[in-house]
Amino acid sequence: MDRGQQLSGITCRPLTGADIPDLVDLLTQLRPTILRQSGRRGYRALLKHILANRDGLAIVALDGGRIIGYVLGARHWSRFKGRFVLRHPLLGIGSFARRRRDRADDVGEPDFPERSDGPESGRIIHVGVASGARRRGVGGALYRAMARAMSELGLARMVAHIDQGNEASLSLHRAAGWTVTPAPDGFLATRGLHEPAADDG
Numbered sequence: 702m703d704r705g706q707q708l709s710g711i712t713c714r715p716l717t718g719a720d721i722p723d724l725v726d727l728l729t730q731l732r733p734t735i736l737r738q739s740g741r742r743g744y745r746a747l748l749k750h751i752l753a754n755r756d757g758l759a760i761v762a763l764d765g766g767r768i769i770g771y772v773l774g775a776r777h778w779s780r781f782k783g784r785f786v787l788r789h790p791l792l793g794i795g796s797f798a799r800r801r802r803d804r805a806d807d808v809g810e811p812d813f814p815e816r817s818d819g820p821e822s823g824r825i826i827h828v829g830v831a832s833g834a835r836r837r838g839v840g841g842a843l844y845r846a847m848a849r850a851m852s853e854l855g856l857a858r859m860v861a862h863i864d865q866g867n868e869a870s871l872s873l874h875r876a877a878g879w880t881v882t883p884a885p886d887g888f889l890a891t892r893g894l895h896e897p898a899a900d901d902g
Contacts, residue, residue: 713846716759756781769834778824823851825861
C-alpha cells in the first residue's frame with residue numbers, strides 16, 4: 702500500500718519512522734500485553750524492527766494528523782519473531798517465547814500461540830484504537846488497509862489470536878468479516894484476503 706486511504710475523515714497509511722514517538726505514546730497509554738513489561742523501550746524497539754524487517758507490516762490511522770489507532774503484523778511470523786529475539790534478547794524472550802495470560806483493555810489483544818500459520822498466512826501482532834476514537838470504524842479501516850498490504854505481498858489470509866474473555870476484540874474481528882472459532886486458549890480469527898471486506902468495525 703503506497704498511499705493513504707481516506708474514510709470518514711480518518712486516514713490509514715503505512716507507519717513511518719517519524720510516527721514512532723507518537724505511536725509509542727499511544728502504545729504506552731493502551732499497554733498491550735506484548736512487551737508491556739519493557740514499556741516504552743520495548744515498544745520503540747518493536748516498531749523499529751517492523752520498519753527495518755522485510756517481514757514487518759504496520760498501518761496507522763490518523764485523524765487530523767494525530768495517530769488514533771494502529772495495526773501491526775508480519776509475514777513469515779516465526780522468522781520475524783526469531784530475528785527480534787536475537788536482536789533484543791532481554792526484550793524478546795519474555796514477550797515472544799512465553800505465553801502470557803494477562804491482557805490489555807484496548808481493542809484487539811492477540812496472544813502469541815506457538816503454532817504455524819502456514820506460509821500463505823500473515824500474522825496480526827496487535828491492533829489498538831485510542832479510547833476516544835472507538836466506535837467510529839477505525840478498527841475496520843485499519844484491517845482493510847492491512848488486508849491490502851498483505852495481499853500485495855501474495856498472502857492468502859490473515860490470522861489473529863484472541864484471548865478468552867476479550868469481548869472487544871471478538872466484536873471487532875466479527876464486525877470486520879473475520880471467521881472466529883474457539884481454540885483451547887481463546888479464539889482463532891482468520892480472514893481470507895480475497896473475501897469481501899465488511900464496512901463495520
